[in-house]
Amino acid sequence: GAGVSQTPSNKVTEKGKYVELRCDPISGHTALYWYRQSLGQGPEFLIYFQGTGAADDSGLPNDRFFAVRPEGSVSTLKIQRTERGDSAVYLCASSSTAGTEAFFGQGTRLTVV
């Protein structure tokens, strides 16, 4: 498809485990964003990539969170030693340039039990 694709759509994991969430942006979009959304809240910024580099990771809550985009296309958000408070919907978005309209994937609903 032509949109942003995220996998898995749902992930249930045990506290303390490691998880990886994948995002495949719209082809040709150089800007890629990760957001996290909890119930009743707006999306909260985590990290922004321009090409392969993380241009702004100021939203990552702590060093358990890390993201990569090695070839400037697909990105993976990695969470180590998951905690129950990490439960949320993780949204990925891409845009042609920073600050312009961002197109979102359907998100990965992460539940830590």
Add this chain to the structure above:
Amino acid sequence: RKEVEQDPGPFNVPEGATVAFNCTYSNSASQSFFWYRQDCRKEPKLLMSVYSSGNEDGRFTAQLNRASQYISLLIRDSKLSDSATYLCVVHRTGRRALTFGSGTRLQVQP
């Protein structure tokens, strides 16, 4: 203080009503503004960009007041299908990511 603030609602209105949402932003360096719509358990989708001169798209009108640092969205002749959460979104100079408000929930009733 949050960078982008919205009244969470819910706004419960009958079909055909006109409803307005406001949003305030704290950083005067903000330069681009958007309204996104989010349906329950779905991803946010762009509703419209907000321009300094104000802009209209069918039943939707967006206004920007830079002096008071607020953005508004007016929906005329509300439809049942307008029921959703409306997210105010701001992009400011020097910050590459979009900053989202918490959203205002609209419920249009028959």
